[in-house]
Amino acid sequence: MPNVTVCRNQGGSAHFLKVPAVAGARLSAEIDAVRLSDVHYGGGEFDLALRVLDANGRELAANDDNSLHLQDSLVSLKLPADLPGDSVFIEVSPSVPGGIGVAYCLHIGSFSRPLxxxxxxxxxxxxxxxxxxxxxxxxxxxxxxxxxxxxxxxxxxxxxxxxxxxxxxxxxxxxxxxxxxxxxxxxxxxxxxxxxxxxxxxxxxxxxxxxxxxxxxxxxxxxxxxxxxxxxxxxxxxxxxxxxxxxxxxxxxxxxxxxxxxxxxxxxxxxxxxxxxxxxxxxxxxxxxxxxxxxxxxxxxxxxxxxxxxxxTPPDRVYVQLATGGNSDWVEATRYMGLAVPLGNRWTVNVNLPQGQGNSYRGGLQIVAEGLPPGVKLVSPPVPPGQSRWPVQLVADASAKPGGAAISFAVQATDPGKKIESGCQQWVPFINHSGGDAWRAVRTDRPIMAVTDSAPIAIDLVPPTIPLVRGGELAIPVKLTRRAGYDEPVEFQVEFVPQGVSLSPSEVIPSGATEATLRITAEQNAALGSGPLFIRATTLPQGSGELGCGRVMVSSEIIAITVADSFVELASQPESIRRGAKGQFPFVVTHKTPFEGQATAKLLGLPKGVSLIEPLPVITKESKEIVFTIEATDEALLGAVSGIGCELMLKAAGQEIRQRAGNGTLRIDPRL
CATH class of the missing domain: 2.60.120.380 (Jelly Rolls)
Structure with missing residues (x-):
């Protein structure tokens, strides 16, 4: 028989197809179902089985799963010499009874089917x-x-x-x-x-x-x-x-x-x-x-x-992979990892940098892009050694034309004497709902980017002129530019910070406003040095926050944040105070990062019934000790309280810096 393809929809019951047959000839049948799947809602709706029956109902061949196509069945047989009549029947049925209807293609013919x-x-x-x-x-x-x-x-x-x-x-x-x-x-x-x-x-x-x-x-x-x-x-x-x-x-x-x-x-x-x-x-x-x-x-x-x-010998190889998050693998919502760049604006995503097996290169990297359309450029700072995730930004200037392009990312060694293999790799599972296992996943090495119509907003950060210190907080001004006539609220969120710097929750710039403040904090063990930071902004209130559809999104430029050692280190001995009395709580000051001027100090973590007495102490670069005066009332609970620290505030280069330091213990004693 000639080779033919039959496209049907399997609704849960068996389908039978009568096909011409000749004794001694080869008959092959192969089904595409899982390989066509784009959703997965149940346990086996795409898992179809094949049987070949002669005119008397005798089973000549059958297959459910196989090593070549897994759940997609195939049969290939030499028809027996005692074949009754001039036809056979091919049965297509679900491996698991029930389920929703699914599309399939059945290929039938005399074609060879090596395994x-x-x-x-x-x-x-x-x-x-x-x-x-x-x-x-x-x-x-x-x-x-x-x-x-x-x-x-x-x-x-x-x-x-x-x-x-x-x-x-x-x-x-x-x-x-x-x-x-x-x-x-x-x-x-x-x-x-x-x-x-x-x-x-x-x-x-x-x-x-x-x-x-x-x-x-x-x-x-x-x-x-x-x-x-x-x-x-x-x-x-x-x-x-x-x-x-x-x-x-x-x-x-x-x-x-x-x-x-x-x-x-x-x-x-x-x-x-x-x-x-x-x-x-x-x-x-x-x-x-x-x-x-x-x-x-x-x-x-x-x-x-x-x-x-x-x-x-394993090659030195590092891949680039768009970083996914949330439910992007469940619902195929790639907006937050997708590459839609409004005309005259910026869009930034994070990428993972997984290493090939046996990779021995441990130096710095530079991310590059191929296939960008005219008017679009890639901005990404050099990747320091040891980083496995990094931001990449696409900028579409005024000369860019709306449209799409298939692009690719790769990395190069910052050491010109080193050569590494690289490329983009993305596996996309077809699940399309929350939960379940993908029947099929597709690999691509060329993500699609698009230049879209201009956005009604642009978001900018004012780069700090001073470092963020360990245990400290830094305020970064946020500037929102609105298109004339656009007055809706806008949400922004930090999407990448240096290691050890805390991500702040999303904030909303209300209608009519064009300024906000981004506050970031560094942990006591934050990595020292400079690293990138950027924020994304999205229009409100229309659309889906989870999926991104119905919203316009842009990002700020990627700015550099420098994390420095704390200005001072504070140490204290356990102190005590009696109810109804005044006392002192001293800290020994160890200077770590020089600063000019003076920092005001505030005691944090005092229990109920214990209060500070002003004036509060200040710290200068000559300070060796600071002393707080405190007072306890009868409301103070007896016993020891730990976790008492200080918040320091100073101004440098016109910006306010806050740092927390110290970890003291105060014991409350009864009146004499």
């Missing part, structure tokens, strides 16, 4: 001889071109969906099935094999040096193999026998970061097969020969149980 290829990849840019496995009419030898680009690539024959293979910049090593072990002559290399019998274990012998850094990454289930592979490495002892296991691995890390898959924390990893394939960095403990063993954790093996183990 695996051996070997599973080859050297980049060279022809590769493979054996296509699993077709009902028998295995087929074929030579295919391997692309120059390194990575996973699709190979299609005449079927509706491809097999996936690897393009690698190093040679292939094929298992010698007749030998106890296969020698890997040189590294890097890719070891390829087939575990086709129950209990089968393949062994490769390789020579290494102590301290070599080698990334060992398995490709089996990732490419659609039926294996659940496990790997172990052991040295060869002096007498030639296998030594103790040095490293052993089964599945990937559940978060898949060891396979360099990064994205929102979508549950079940969106049905990604990579979770079954281990990957690790190995540093041999000794010079000499080692044995690398590959086995199937199920113990079954099978005729399509192919695997590929790529062994290479």
């Amino acid at each position: 695996a290829a051996y070997s599973s990849g080859g050297p980049s840019g060279k022809p590769l001889a493979v054996k296509l496995l699993g077709d009902p009419l028998g295995d087929v030898d074929q030579t295919i071109p391997v692309p120059e680009t390194v990575g996973t690539f699709p190979f299609s024959s005449d079927g509706p969906s491809p097999l996936f293979l690897r393009s690698s910049p190093f040679p292939n090593v094929l298992e010698d099935a007749a030998a106890a072990e296969t020698r890997v002559a040189v590294l890097p290399a890719a070891a390829n094999g087939l575990l086709d019998k129950p209990g089968d274990v393949d062994t490769f012998r390789l020579s290494v040096k102590k301290g070599d850094r080698l990334r060992v990454r398995v490709y089996a289930a990732t490419l659609g193999s039926s294996l659940d592979p496990a790997i172990r490495i052991r040295p060869v002892a002096a007498d030639g026998t296998p030594g103790p296991i040095e490293i052993e691995a089964d599945d990937a890390d559940p978060m898949l970061v060891d396979r360099e898959i990064f994205g929102p924390n979508f549950r079940s990893r969106g049905g990604l097969k990579d979770v079954f394939d281990p990957s690790f960095v190995w540093e041999p403990k000794a010079d000499g020969d080692y044995l690398l063993e590959v086995r199937d954790m199920s113990g079954f093996g099978g005729p399509t149980g192919v695997y590929r183990v790529e062994i290479e």
Whole structure:
């Protein structure tokens, strides 16, 4: 029969299709349902099963799940010689009864349907001889071109969906099935094999040096193999026998970061097969020969149980990934991580900078963008070592034209002598409601940005001219520019601050107002040095605060905040006071950051019934001690009170700075 595709909607009951058939011919059927899904509301609405029945109702083939497409079923069979009549029936039914109706495409024809290829990849840019496995009419030898680009690539024959293979910049090593072990002559290399019998274990012998850094990454289930592979490495002892296991691995890390898959924390990893394939960095403990063993954790093996183990020195690699938050992975609401830039304005997002497995580069980075349209520029300060999240800003000037563009982010080493690999990576799970697991996740390396119509607002920060000190507070003026006639309230929120600086809650600039104050505080252990800060502003009251739809959003410029050590450090001994008496509470002053002028001091944390007596002390750069006078009444509760500290306030460069210091204890005693 000719190859055809039938598109239907599965409403919860079985569908039957009558198709012409010839005894001895090949019949293939393959369904797309999960691979078309864009929502997930229940437990199995996209999970459809296939059966092939003859005219008498005899089941000729059936499939629910498979290693190639997971929940999307496929069957391919050689029709029997005793086939009654000239047709068969294909049944499409939900694996789990009930559920909502879902769309599916059923591909039917005589097309070949190999389930695996051996070997599973080859050297980049060279022809590769493979054996296509699993077709009902028998295995087929074929030579295919391997692309120059390194990575996973699709190979299609005449079927509706491809097999996936690897393009690698190093040679292939094929298992010698007749030998106890296969020698890997040189590294890097890719070891390829087939575990086709129950209990089968393949062994490769390789020579290494102590301290070599080698990334060992398995490709089996990732490419659609039926294996659940496990790997172990052991040295060869002096007498030639296998030594103790040095490293052993089964599945990937559940978060898949060891396979360099990064994205929102979508549950079940969106049905990604990579979770079954281990990957690790190995540093041999000794010079000499080692044995690398590959086995199937199920113990079954099978005729399509192919695997590929790529062994290479891990490259220095850092990715860029748009940082998600809130329910963005549940409801596919990407407004807060999206790249919509109003004309003549700014929009800023945070990006994560996850490292590739085995990355050894620890220096500074510079984020760059490719594909920006005319009139749009990227602003992002250099990323210091150790930072895993950083702001990037897109600015659309007056010359920009409304429209969209596919762009990409990457990082470069700030050290010109260092080269690192980079690129943008984003996994988007299709869930589209709160809760549940994604049936499908899609990877993209090119986010979409757009220049939109101009916004009715612009938001600016007045950069501080003084540092924020540890334990201190700094006030930053906020300036709002309104388009003529726009008088609605505007909300603003801090979205990035240096490490150890506290994010303040969102604030609303009321109708008609154009100024506000942003107050930020630094913890006592905040990291010293300069770091970026920006705020976002959004129009009110229309639209959704959670999803962002119906609102116009802009951001301030990215300003630098310097965190310095505290001006002073205050220390005190436990003090006591009696009810009805006056007393003193002294602090010893240790200067840490010089300042001019004087700072006023206020005592904080006094219990009920204990009050300060003015005048309050002041601190100058010569102060060695400050003393507070306090008085206790009969309302004061007897006993010790801890956590008594000071708030210092000084002005520098026209700005007000507050710092908290000290941690004292006061005991309340009864009257004599």
